[in-house]
Structures are given as structure tokens and as C-alpha cells.
Amino acid sequence: MRRSLPRSLFGRLALLLVAAVLVGQVLAMALMFELRPFPARPPEAGVFAGDRLPVMPAQIGPASPRAGIPPRSAAGAFPPSLSPPPPPRPPPPEFPLMHGGLLLDIAVRVAALLLAAWVGARWLSEPIRRLARAARALGDDIEGPPLAENGSTEAREASRLFNQMQARIREQLNERDRLVAAVSHDLRTPLTRLRLRAENLADPERKRQFAQDISEMDNMIRTTLDVLSGAADAEPRVLLDVVALLDSMADDLRDAGHAVAVHGTAAPIRAQPQSLQRCISNLLENAIRYGGCAEVRLDDAHDTLRIAICDRGPGLPPEELDRVMAPFYRLQASRQLNQGGVGLGLSIALDIARRHGGTLTLANREAGGLVATLDLPRVLSKV
Incomplete structure (x- = not known):
């Protein structure tokens, strides 16, 4: 079956269009015969047919003297020598344009045409969808199997x-x-x-x-x-309990003498455990280094998991909120205070967030301090 089909996408599209035109013509002819049926010959057609036959003079013979035509009686009856005129012709039969059976027939035909068009569209677009799925999977696993080379x-x-x-x-x-x-x-x-x-x-x-x-x-x-x-690129994704991960990291930081609090709950998410742990660890260390403490808030939605890490530090100038996530970028104040770091913590966290299909944003809090918001989509986790 597949060998008899056109090999190119253009040939398949042309075949689909030709099939659609043929189906449209068949539907049009069927509807025409359905709406304008040819009635059978009525019985009285044989009576009136003689009125239209040519009369040959040789068959009639010589003309006879005009005979007087007796009048009809007062009751309106014809004389016995004359036959009554033929009855009037009945009106032509009326055929309703729309009735229940016809509407059902049209609905079935249109449904069949729509179904054929849908199947054809799926047939033509399947290679594109398969390529899109492979491209999406390539971002998650570079070691995935190659794409099957078939189709048009x-x-x-x-x-x-x-x-x-x-x-x-x-x-x-x-x-x-x-x-x-x-x-x-x-x-x-x-x-x-x-x-x-x-x-x-x-x-x-x-x-x-x-x-x-x-x-x-x-x-x-x-x-x-x-x-x-990029050692985390090849790390497999597993179903990760984010709450347990945050509690474990918070306990380690508390043992080291830092103030860390975790609020909220969240369902497990499919992620790279070591990479996500490093991303959150960099954000926590950044909050503790510049804010003295860290507060983690979880906001779990149907399609997104939000992890907000807040501190009580001085915050950042608005023009520096995006620059600090560039590689090797350090604020002048941190250099003068010799607070450590090489300017890669936020850059690494941003890269890990993007590898998970998420985002990382920084914003100043109204009450003072900085909040780092990590949004991880759950759509990419459903594999």
C-alpha cells in the first residue's frame, strides 16, 4: 500500500487535493439527483399525446358537409353523439427541497468529507510532528536514539x-x-x-x-x-522530591550556623537531581553571603513549580539585576568587601534552570532584600 503512494510531500498533497475534488463532484451530482428526481410518466399522457400527433389529410378523407352541432341540454349534458372533453391535466408533482431523510444524508456526506480531510491532514503532517518530538527530546537527552528515516x-x-x-x-x-x-x-x-x-x-x-x-x-x-x-548535560531525569531536597539542604546550612527556613509543599517533579541541587545551593549561598539568611517559599501549580529564595540584604540596583547573572560578573561592592566567589554562581544557576526548561529571575523586595525566583515547568517533566 505504501509503495503505491507518492513518495514526495508534493505528490501526496496533490493526491489529497485531487481526491477532495473528486469527492466534491460526487457529492454535487448526488445532491442534484436527490433534489431534482425524474418522475414517471403520468397515465393521462397517453390520452393527450393524440392531440399533438400530425393529422394527414389522406387519412381523414374528403370533407363532409358541415353538420350542425346540436346544442347541449339545459342541464349541461352533451348530446349522445359527442363525447365529453378530457379532464383537466393535474398539476405537476411537487418535490420538497428539504426533508428529514435528505438532511441526514447531507450530514453524513459532509461528515465523511471532513473525516477524510482530517485523516489526510494527519497523514501529511505526521513527519513534521515526529521531527518536532525528536527535536524536543534532543534537548533533554543528547544520547537518545536516532530518528527513523521513513515517509516522503x-x-x-x-x-x-x-x-x-x-x-x-x-x-x-x-x-x-x-x-x-x-x-x-x-x-x-x-x-x-x-x-x-x-x-x-x-x-x-x-x-x-x-x-x-x-x-x-x-x-x-x-x-x-x-x-x-557541562557535566550535568548527560545527567538523567528522575522523579525528585523537591521538599525533601530543600529540607536536607536547609538542615546542612543550619548545622553550619546559618538561618534558613523552608515554607510550603510541592509534588515531586522530574528533574536532574545533582544539577537542581547545585542550582538551589548557589542561590542559597548567595542569599546567605549577601543577606545573612535565606527563606525558601514553594508555590506548586498545575504546570509550574516555583521556588522563591529571599534574603534580607541590601538588594541590587535595578540596572544590575540582569548583569549579575553573566559569567564572571561581580559587583564592585563585593570585590571591596572580599566576600569570595568568582562570579559564576548565578550564571550556573541560570544555565541549570534553562536546561530544565525553566527561568531564573532576580527582583528587589519591597521590605528590603533580594528574591531569586526559580520557575520549573512540569510539562517537560511528563515523559
Whole structure:
């Protein structure tokens, strides 16, 4: 059956249009015969047919003298020698244009035409929908299976190009991981030597300063390599209990002496556990570093999970709300106060939110402080 169909999308569309035209013509002819039926010949047609036959003079014979026609009687009866005139012709039969059976017939025909059009549209658009599903799945799992190369000529070509693109992306990511691993090894080797030499310093103050600088460099290298490697890209999505995750993180921060509160409940969501934990951890650390405390509020809706992390710090200038999420961007005040960080915490959190199909926004609170709002859609979680 499939081999007899046109191979190109244009041929299939042309076939669909031709079929629609043919069906329309059949419907029009059927309706015409239904609305204008041909009645049978009435019986009196044989009586009146003789009035229209030509009369030949040879068959009539010579004309006879005009005979007087006796008048009718007073009662209106004809003389016995004359026959009465034929009865008047009946009116032509009337055929109603619309009746119950005809309306039902039209409804059935129109429904059949609409069903055929719907099936044809689904048939033509199925390759596009299949490609859209594959593109959506590619964002969640780069290691997913290739797209089946079948259907029309255009659909097979699009599937082949999509599979080539997926293979190139996978190869580039693997090459990036190999490069980052090599760079990480080359950078950490001299840091390890510096750390060993700093341990042998006799001056405790210089030893402390060296250890602090080395720790800051190690943190910067680790964070930068994590951003470059995108290690969380291949992390599978699982059904995650966000409330349990937040409670566990809040307990760890409370044990370290920080004030953290969690309010609200939420249903589990399908996400990457380690990535989401790092995203929330960066936001909590940012709130504690600049606000002294953190308050987490959960707002669970049908299609979106909202996690709002509030602090009581000084907030941010309005023009800096978007800039602070750029990589390696630090406010001048934080540099002067030497509050640590390399300017990648919010950037990493934003990248993780986008990988989950969500958003991360910053806003100043009316009562003072900053609120970081993480919105995670549940639509992408239903896989």
C-alpha cells in the first residue's frame, strides 16, 4: 500500500487535493439527483399525446358537409353523439427541497468529507510532528536514539539531516569533555605542587595566606571547568522530591550556623537531581553571603513549580539585576568587601534552570532584600 503512494510531500498533497475534488463532484451530482428526481410518466399522457400527433389529410378523407352541432341540454349534458372533453391535466408533482431523510444524508456526506480531510491532514503532517518530538527530546537527552528515516522524500531528507546534526553535537560534546579533562589535569598539577610547598612554610601567617590563595584558585578552576564541561548535560531525569531536597539542604546550612527556613509543599517533579541541587545551593549561598539568611517559599501549580529564595540584604540596583547573572560578573561592592566567589554562581544557576526548561529571575523586595525566583515547568517533566 505504501509503495503505491507518492513518495514526495508534493505528490501526496496533490493526491489529497485531487481526491477532495473528486469527492466534491460526487457529492454535487448526488445532491442534484436527490433534489431534482425524474418522475414517471403520468397515465393521462397517453390520452393527450393524440392531440399533438400530425393529422394527414389522406387519412381523414374528403370533407363532409358541415353538420350542425346540436346544442347541449339545459342541464349541461352533451348530446349522445359527442363525447365529453378530457379532464383537466393535474398539476405537476411537487418535490420538497428539504426533508428529514435528505438532511441526514447531507450530514453524513459532509461528515465523511471532513473525516477524510482530517485523516489526510494527519497523514501529511505526521513527519513534521515526529521531527518536532525528536527535536524536543534532543534537548533533554543528547544520547537518545536516532530518528527513523521513513515517509516522503522530504521527510526522509529532514530525518537524515537531523540525525547527522545529533551525531555532530554528540561528537563535539565528547571532544569538549576530553579537552576539559586534559586542561583540568594540567591546571591542578601545579596547584598541588604549590599546596605542598605552602605546607612547608615556617611563617604561619604566610602559610595561611598561601593556603587561602590556593583554595580560591582551586575553587575558581573547579567552577570554571564545571561550566565548560557541562557535566550535568548527560545527567538523567528522575522523579525528585523537591521538599525533601530543600529540607536536607536547609538542615546542612543550619548545622553550619546559618538561618534558613523552608515554607510550603510541592509534588515531586522530574528533574536532574545533582544539577537542581547545585542550582538551589548557589542561590542559597548567595542569599546567605549577601543577606545573612535565606527563606525558601514553594508555590506548586498545575504546570509550574516555583521556588522563591529571599534574603534580607541590601538588594541590587535595578540596572544590575540582569548583569549579575553573566559569567564572571561581580559587583564592585563585593570585590571591596572580599566576600569570595568568582562570579559564576548565578550564571550556573541560570544555565541549570534553562536546561530544565525553566527561568531564573532576580527582583528587589519591597521590605528590603533580594528574591531569586526559580520557575520549573512540569510539562517537560511528563515523559
